[in-house]
Amino acid sequence: MVIIGAGQAAGQAAASLRQEGYEGSITIIGEESQPPYQRPPLSKAYLSGELPMERVLVRPAKFYDDKNITLHTGTRVESINRGTKSIATDDGQTFNYEKLLIATGSRPRKLSIPGSDLNGIHYLRTIDDVDGIRAAMENAKSLCIVGGGYIGLEVAAVAASSGLKVTVLEMESRILQRVTTPEMSEYYHALHTERGVNVMVNTGVSGFSGEGSVNEVLCGDDVRVQADLVIVGIGIIPNVELAEAAGIDCENGITVDAHCRTSDEDIYAAGDCTNHPNPILGRRLRLESVPNAMEQARVACANMLGGDKTYASVPWFWSDQYDLKLQMVGFSGDGDESVLRGDKAANQFAVFYLKDGNVVAVDAVNSPKEFMVCKQLYGKAVDKAALADPEVELKTLLN
Amino acid sequence: MPIVKFIEFNGKEHDIDANNGESIMVAATSNLVPGIDADCGGECSCATCHVLIGAEWQSKLETRTDSEESMLDLNPDRTDESRLSCQIIMSDNLDGIVVNLPEFQY
Numbered sequence: 001m002v003i004i005g006a007g008q009a010a011g012q013a014a015a016s017l018r019q020e021g022y023e024g025s026i027t028i029i030g031e032e033s034q035p036p037y038q039r040p041p042l043s044k045a046y047l048s049g050e051l052p053m054e055r056v057l058v059r060p061a062k063f064y065d066d067k068n069i070t071l072h073t074g075t076r077v078e079s080i081n082r083g084t085k086s087i088a089t090d091d092g093q094t095f096n097y098e099k100l101l102i103a104t105g106s107r108p109r110k111l112s113i114p115g116s117d118l119n120g121i122h123y124l125r126t127i128d129d130v131d132g133i134r135a136a137m138e139n140a141k142s143l144c145i146v147g148g149g150y151i152g153l154e155v156a157a158v159a160a161s162s163g164l165k166v167t168v169l170e171m172e173s174r175i176l177q178r179v180t181t182p183e184m185s186e187y188y189h190a191l192h193t194e195r196g197v198n199v200m201v202n203t204g205v206s207g208f209s210g211e212g213s214v215n216e217v218l219c220g221d222d223v224r225v226q227a228d229l230v231i232v233g234i235g236i237i238p239n240v241e242l243a244e245a246a247g248i249d250c251e252n253g254i255t256v257d258a259h260c261r262t263s264d265e266d267i268y269a270a271g272d273c274t275n276h277p278n279p280i281l282g283r284r285l286r287l288e289s290v291p292n293a294m295e296q297a298r299v300a301c302a303n304m305l306g307g308d309k310t311y312a313s314v315p316w317f318w319s320d321q322y323d324l325k326l327q328m329v330g331f332s333g334d335g336d337e338s339v340l341r342g343d344k345a346a347n348q349f350a351v352f353y354l355k356d357g358n359v360v361a362v363d364a365v366n367s368p369k370e371f372m373v374c375k376q377l378y379g380k381a382v383d384k385a386a387l388a389d390p391e392v393e394l395k396t397l398l399n
Numbered sequence: 400m401p402i403v404k405f406i407e408f409n410g411k412e413h414d415i416d417a418n419n420g421e422s423i424m425v426a427a428t429s430n431l432v433p434g435i436d437a438d439c440g441g442e443c444s445c446a447t448c449h450v451l452i453g454a455e456w457q458s459k460l461e462t463r464t465d466s467e468e469s470m471l472d473l474n475p476d477r478t479d480e481s482r483l484s485c486q487i488i489m490s491d492n493l494d495g496i497v498v499n500l501p502e503f504q505y
Contacts, residue, residue: 015428015431018431019431019433038440040439040440040442041440041442055441056440058440059428059429060425060429063429067431290438290439290440291438291439291445294436294438295438316445318439318442318444318445320442325444325466327444367469368466368469368470369469369470369472369473372446372469372470372472372473372474372505373473375505376473376475376505394473395472395473398473398475
């Protein structure tokens, strides 16, 4: 078994193959120098210094030796040869596979505008990226974040808490526009403003200026933001090029079926790079999410070993900003009405989203019970008045 | 190294050498003990590392934090023995702790 990529899906896949009793050879090939690690803490507790590197690894470094899993780090796969069922790497090696798992993940979308190659402009995807950002933050006074998505806002929270002057620039009319409702955008906008972050919407970046290193972000002719450090978080691009070059079907990600199998029956894919069907939601998705990477890895491995496992999970996500834990189930955009439970002013509330009276999503801020109940209420009808009343025990809604 | 005895729902036992300072969840996933998903990696965000620990060992553990309590509260398999294994850190005085795994994680 060969796994291309060494991220969270790859680490989980290697563990799952052994857990399922597979005793043959397992090879993981990844470009980064670290063993598989978790990315979510990178913009949160790893950036703040709360979590050391050992604690973000998917499995301890010695796990791979212990379990006889060959890990090639710092190695790039150049091509997949489906005819000979082999892959070639940039150090001239060839690996034969019986079954192949593509877990190549995604990469940050880059800006290509005047000044975008100046020093001091960073992207956040890898441990090396964050080590660079952390070092730069020590000497920086002002940080400008380009893009008001979850990554950008999480970094804003860490940086503002450590005393930096922080500006967030969002080209759309509201932050988190792509992923949440106007109501939640407004809440997070107010939260960051309260904590001293300058959030500017309807503000696209046109360039950067500085002598060798950035010191100003230019937004059209009128607006200039002073910053000695810039972090760009404007979305990610799935890494499909290897699969595409091998003639595997791709459309907004590597196309897989409910078994995580690609258009080649011996090649599977898992994680951010896939475009997969979700039978519960009734549509195809490409997700940037850890639970998705983990579950797809488990499903793919079971099937690579001859099993018949189907991927069918309700997506869920989380985001930590300041002392607030946001936990989400489903997609708020699927709802046609919403029900608020709790108190926004107290930073403890949940917004449930319903479609035709059935629960399809929740955004829960410091409300883990509401998050957990939504996982169980998903797709079911609910008494709206009871749901909105914090005095009503959530357990009674499950009957 | 303290030992954790994991017992799967089907009765299969795993005696695992844990490292002091690591969570019971990490001891399980590092040693391929099935039945603990731990999707969030130990942030008390997902409740997929639910385990059951009997009263004699519970008394040696720190009590549940509010967030652990809330995450467990709505678990259909919740009992007085329920804990999230990512929140229990191993030390020598937990040597021999018996951890029962539920049939499902939610």
